Amino acid sequence: MKKLGIIALCSLSAIAIGLSSWSLARSFMPEKRDVEYAMYVGTNDKETYQLEIPIEEARDIVHNTLMDHFPNGFTMYEAKGVWRDEKNVVTLEYTFVCILEHVERAEVYKTADELLVALNQSTILVVESLASAVTFYQGSGVN
Numbered sequence: 001m002k003k004l005g006i007i008a009l010c011s012l013s014a015i016a017i018g019l020s021s022w023s024l025a026r027s028f029m030p031e032k033r034d035v036e037y038a039m040y041v042g043t044n045d046k047e048t049y050q051l052e053i054p055i056e057e058a059r060d061i062v063h064n065t066l067m068d069h070f071p072n073g074f075t076m077y078e079a080k081g082v083w084r085d086e087k088n089v090v091t092l093e094y095t096f097v098c099i100l101e102h103v104e105r106a107e108v109y110k111t112a113d114e115l116l117v118a119l120n121q122s123t124i125l126v127v128e129s130l131a132s133a134v135t136f137y138q139g140s141g142v143n
Contacts, residue, residue, distance in 0.1 A: 037100040037108045040125035041115050042081060042093040049091055053119065061118050062096045069111045075099040101131070 041062055045052040053061070059078075066074050081095040100108060105128070112124045 034101065034131040035105070036129050036131040037103060037105075038127040038129075039096075039098040039100070039108065039112060039115075040079075040081060040127075041096040041098065041112075041119065042083075042121055042124070043095065043119060044091060044093045045120045046122040047120070049089065051094065055094060058094075058119060059096065062098065062115065065111060065114050065118065066098060069107055070100060070103055072102070074101075 043051055043053065043055065043058045063076060066076065076096055076098050079095045079097050081093045082090065083093065084090050108126060108128075112126055115121065115124055
Protein backbone atom coordinates (compact mmCIF):
# COMPACT_ATOMS: atom_id res chain seq x y z
CA MET A 1 0.00 0.00 0.00
CA LYS A 2 2.88 2.37 0.83
CA LYS A 3 4.40 1.78 -2.62
CA LEU A 4 1.05 2.54 -4.28
CA GLY A 5 0.75 5.76 -2.24
CA ILE A 6 4.24 6.89 -3.31
CA ILE A 7 3.44 6.13 -6.96
CA ALA A 8 0.17 8.07 -6.68
CA LEU A 9 1.95 11.00 -4.98
CA CYS A 10 4.65 11.02 -7.69
CA SER A 11 1.97 10.87 -10.39
CA LEU A 12 0.08 13.79 -8.86
CA SER A 13 3.32 15.76 -8.55
CA ALA A 14 4.16 15.08 -12.18
CA ILE A 15 0.68 16.24 -13.24
CA ALA A 16 1.00 19.40 -11.12
CA ILE A 17 4.44 20.17 -12.59
CA GLY A 18 3.08 19.50 -16.09
CA LEU A 19 0.15 21.85 -15.55
CA SER A 20 2.43 24.54 -14.12
CA SER A 21 4.77 24.18 -17.08
CA TRP A 22 1.83 24.40 -19.48
CA SER A 23 0.58 27.57 -17.75
CA LEU A 24 4.04 29.11 -17.96
CA ALA A 25 4.40 28.13 -21.62
CA ARG A 26 0.95 29.57 -22.43
CA SER A 27 2.00 32.92 -20.95
CA PHE A 28 4.66 33.17 -23.66
CA MET A 29 2.38 32.22 -26.55
CA PRO A 30 1.55 34.99 -29.05
CA GLU A 31 -2.18 35.03 -28.34
CA LYS A 32 -1.43 35.88 -24.71
CA ARG A 33 1.01 38.72 -25.41
CA ASP A 34 0.64 42.17 -26.88
CA VAL A 35 1.84 42.77 -30.41
CA GLU A 36 3.71 45.96 -31.20
CA TYR A 37 3.89 47.34 -34.72
CA ALA A 38 6.49 49.74 -36.04
CA MET A 39 5.93 51.37 -39.43
CA TYR A 40 8.87 53.04 -41.15
CA VAL A 41 7.40 55.52 -43.61
CA GLY A 42 9.84 57.11 -46.05
CA THR A 43 9.36 60.41 -47.82
CA ASN A 44 11.32 60.15 -51.06
CA ASP A 45 9.17 59.74 -54.16
CA LYS A 46 9.37 56.20 -55.59
CA GLU A 47 9.89 57.53 -59.13
CA THR A 48 12.43 60.31 -58.57
CA TYR A 49 14.14 59.09 -55.38
CA GLN A 50 13.88 62.71 -54.22
CA LEU A 51 11.85 64.52 -51.61
CA GLU A 52 8.91 65.85 -53.62
CA ILE A 53 6.64 66.77 -50.69
CA PRO A 54 7.97 69.21 -48.08
CA ILE A 55 8.79 67.51 -44.75
CA GLU A 56 6.16 69.56 -42.91
CA GLU A 57 3.45 68.44 -45.34
CA ALA A 58 4.60 64.82 -45.21
CA ARG A 59 4.59 65.00 -41.39
CA ASP A 60 1.00 66.27 -41.47
CA ILE A 61 -0.05 63.52 -43.89
CA VAL A 62 1.42 60.78 -41.71
CA HIS A 63 0.11 62.31 -38.47
CA ASN A 64 -3.42 62.87 -39.80
CA THR A 65 -3.59 59.40 -41.34
CA LEU A 66 -2.49 57.83 -38.06
CA MET A 67 -5.04 59.91 -36.12
CA ASP A 68 -7.80 58.71 -38.47
CA HIS A 69 -6.90 55.05 -37.87
CA PHE A 70 -5.57 55.10 -34.30
CA PRO A 71 -7.42 57.82 -32.38
CA ASN A 72 -6.44 56.27 -29.03
CA GLY A 73 -2.80 57.12 -29.65
CA PHE A 74 0.54 56.24 -31.18
CA THR A 75 4.15 57.34 -31.03
CA MET A 76 5.69 59.01 -34.07
CA TYR A 77 9.26 60.18 -34.40
CA GLU A 78 11.54 61.23 -37.20
CA ALA A 79 14.64 59.45 -38.42
CA LYS A 80 16.92 59.13 -41.42
CA GLY A 81 16.84 55.82 -43.19
CA VAL A 82 19.27 54.37 -45.70
CA TRP A 83 18.35 51.63 -48.13
CA ARG A 84 19.54 49.97 -51.33
CA ASP A 85 16.94 49.19 -54.00
CA GLU A 86 16.78 46.43 -56.62
CA LYS A 87 18.80 48.65 -59.03
CA ASN A 88 21.56 48.89 -56.40
CA VAL A 89 20.82 52.59 -55.83
CA VAL A 90 21.62 53.67 -52.25
CA THR A 91 19.20 56.27 -50.93
CA LEU A 92 19.19 58.40 -47.79
CA GLU A 93 15.60 59.11 -46.87
CA TYR A 94 13.82 61.20 -44.26
CA THR A 95 11.63 58.70 -42.42
CA PHE A 96 8.75 58.71 -39.95
CA VAL A 97 8.77 55.87 -37.44
CA CYS A 98 5.33 55.07 -36.08
CA ILE A 99 4.94 52.82 -33.03
CA LEU A 100 1.52 51.27 -32.56
CA GLU A 101 0.30 49.30 -29.54
CA HIS A 102 -3.05 47.61 -28.87
CA VAL A 103 -4.11 47.75 -32.53
CA GLU A 104 -5.28 45.25 -35.12
CA ARG A 105 -2.96 44.04 -37.89
CA ALA A 106 -5.57 44.72 -40.58
CA GLU A 107 -5.81 48.37 -39.50
CA VAL A 108 -2.00 48.73 -39.62
CA TYR A 109 -1.90 47.48 -43.21
CA LYS A 110 -4.91 49.57 -44.20
CA THR A 111 -3.05 52.62 -42.88
CA ALA A 112 0.11 51.60 -44.75
CA ASP A 113 -1.93 51.27 -47.96
CA GLU A 114 -3.15 54.86 -47.59
CA LEU A 115 0.34 56.18 -46.84
CA LEU A 116 1.83 54.33 -49.83
CA VAL A 117 -0.47 56.29 -52.12
CA ALA A 118 -0.39 59.62 -50.26
CA LEU A 119 3.44 59.77 -50.21
CA ASN A 120 4.02 57.87 -53.50
CA GLN A 121 6.08 55.17 -51.81
CA SER A 122 7.02 51.78 -53.25
CA THR A 123 7.09 50.16 -49.80
CA ILE A 124 6.59 50.86 -46.12
CA LEU A 125 8.52 48.70 -43.69
CA VAL A 126 6.17 47.16 -41.11
CA VAL A 127 7.77 45.35 -38.18
CA GLU A 128 5.52 43.19 -36.03
CA SER A 129 6.95 41.98 -32.75
CA LEU A 130 5.75 40.51 -29.50
CA ALA A 131 6.06 43.05 -26.73
CA SER A 132 7.68 41.63 -23.62
CA ALA A 133 5.52 43.92 -21.47
CA VAL A 134 3.30 46.92 -22.04
CA THR A 135 2.59 49.14 -19.03
CA PHE A 136 1.24 52.65 -18.72
CA TYR A 137 3.40 53.52 -15.72
CA GLN A 138 1.92 56.22 -13.49
CA GLY A 139 4.65 56.49 -10.86
CA SER A 140 5.61 54.56 -7.76
CA GLY A 141 2.90 56.17 -5.60
CA VAL A 142 0.03 54.90 -7.75
CA ASN A 143 -1.43 51.44 -7.08
